Amino acid sequence: MEFRDAMLARHSCRAYTDQPVDQRALSMVLEAANAAPIGRRRYENVHLTVIRDKALLRDITENARRVLGDPEVNPLYGAPVMILVSVRADEGKISPVNIANAACVVENMHLAAADLGLGSCYIWGAVQTMQQSFELMYKLRLNEGFCPVSALILGHEAETRPARTPTVKTLELRFLDGE
Numbered sequence: 001m002e003f004r005d006a007m008l009a010r011h012s013c014r015a016y017t018d019q020p021v022d023q024r025a026l027s028m029v030l031e032a033a034n035a036a037p038i039g040r041r042r043y044e045n046v047h048l049t050v051i052r053d054k055a056l057l058r059d060i061t062e063n064a065r066r067v068l069g070d071p072e073v074n075p076l077y078g079a080p081v082m083i084l085v086s087v088r089a090d091e092g093k094i095s096p097v098n099i100a101n102a103a104c105v106v107e108n109m110h111l112a113a114a115d116l117g118l119g120s121c122y123i124w125g126a127v128q129t130m131q132q133s134f135e136l137m138y139k140l141r142l143n144e145g146f147c148p149v150s151a152l153i154l155g156h157e158a159e160t161r162p163a164r165t166p167t168v169k170t171l172e173l174r175f176l177d178g179e
């Protein structure tokens with residue numbers, strides 16, 4: 001797909017089929033993650049975890065339900081893959097640069113998924129609930145000193161959506177051109 005077409009096709013998919021994501025497509029999404037810009041090239045500050053274990057995906061959903069107090073919430077929308085982005089948190093504090101790094105990684109993967117015709121969605125909410133469960137954090141087997149901050153869920157879309165119409169009007173915009 002042309003880059004512009006992939007960008008306009010990208011959207012947040014919130015309904016997935018049971019079909020697994022094949023390894024080649026997953027590898028291309030992970031290549032996109034690795035091509036993302038990272039502040040000061042501190043690649044060692046970012047860590048990826050590909051979660052395909054159905055029981056663990058269920059645990060993440062159950063934990064979010066418990067923390068949010070909503071037994072109906074389905075924050076991973078039945079996606080078969082979650083690519084969790086964790087960042088180094090020195091003395092438990094996450095630098096804003098690392099949040100930005102994670103966002104760049106997720107967006108690169110999101111665009112790659114759109115290019116491959118796969119559905120995906122940036123996940124923040126459920127990820128923020130993870131640290132409230134020691135048991136869940138243990139199961140994630142993150143490197144010491146790392147915190148999960150964002151994720152991309154990935155899978156085959158249950159229903160397709162037409163590409164968006166290009167516009168410069170969604171975001172407020174001001175030009176400062178000088179004299």
Ligand SMILES: Cc1cc2nc3c(=O)[nH]c(=O)nc-3n(C[C@H](O)[C@H](O)[C@H](O)COP(=O)(O)O)c2cc1C
Binds near residue numbers: 010011012121
């Ligand atoms: C930083 C960030 C966090 C997000 N977190 C979530 C989330 O936790 N759950 C969710 O369903 N969508 C999440 N989204 C997706 C946005 O809701 C979505 O991008 C927005 O509604 C615009 O829709 P579009 O992606 O289809 O253009 C997040 C997006 C961003 C950029």
